[in-house]
């Protein structure tokens with residue numbers, strides 16, 4: 292089975308096209324003013340309207356209130372919401388019911404203890420995004436180019452589809468997939484030339500490296 296790739300933090304139409312052409316399954320749009328990848332609703336709408344058919348368009352928000360989500364969902368044609376803050380399972384369920392869109396909930400991981408709430412969150416969300424926990428005092432809850440100890444996921448049974456994220460790059464994604472068995476991966480800063488600036492060559496290299504592993508074995512092309 293092919294590894295599905297999400298390229299997050301896209302800001303230019305050409306990068307959305309580059310992601311789709313490379314074989315990415317998901318395009319992520321960030322709505323978080325502190326992020327160098329932040330988009331206005333108008334900019335995101337234009338990007339989403341121009342996105343190639345079949346690409347799953349994901350809006351990433353951080354502890355957004357209903358008014359913020361109403362504005363995003365009302366204007367941008369979306370296929371999924373990614374909640375990347377401290378949203379509790381109850382809030383995840385509320386967002387899912389209010390907008391009728393699949394919800395992917397991010398879980399920040401630094402150690403085994405951070406995985407304790409996985410089951411409860413699995414019951415509320417459609418998908419989980421397992422990301423590195425941000426350092427204390429970090430401005431961003433994700434998109435920091437920080438990896439966690441992937442060995443924490445080895446042998447784990449999953450109730451829902453899940454995505455691996457955090458510090459992934461074209462250079463390390465094959466190893467991460469082999470070790471964790473992830474069938475989906477998400478990347479932001481690892482395919483950039485500068486914060487918020489995607490590099491189409493790195494996007495292509497990332498998708499190729501992620502999909503160059505099947506059943507834990509590298510594929511020789």
Ligand SMILES: O=C(O)c1ccccc1N[C@@H]1O[C@H](COP(=O)(O)O)[C@@H](O)[C@H]1O
Nearest residue numbers: 326433434435436456457458477479480
């Ligand atoms: O990308 C951002 O700017 C961002 C801002 C706020 C929350 C999450 C964000 N990105 C997500 O974080 C993961 C990991 O990023 P990275 O690859 O380590 O840079 C990424 O997959 C995004 O979904």
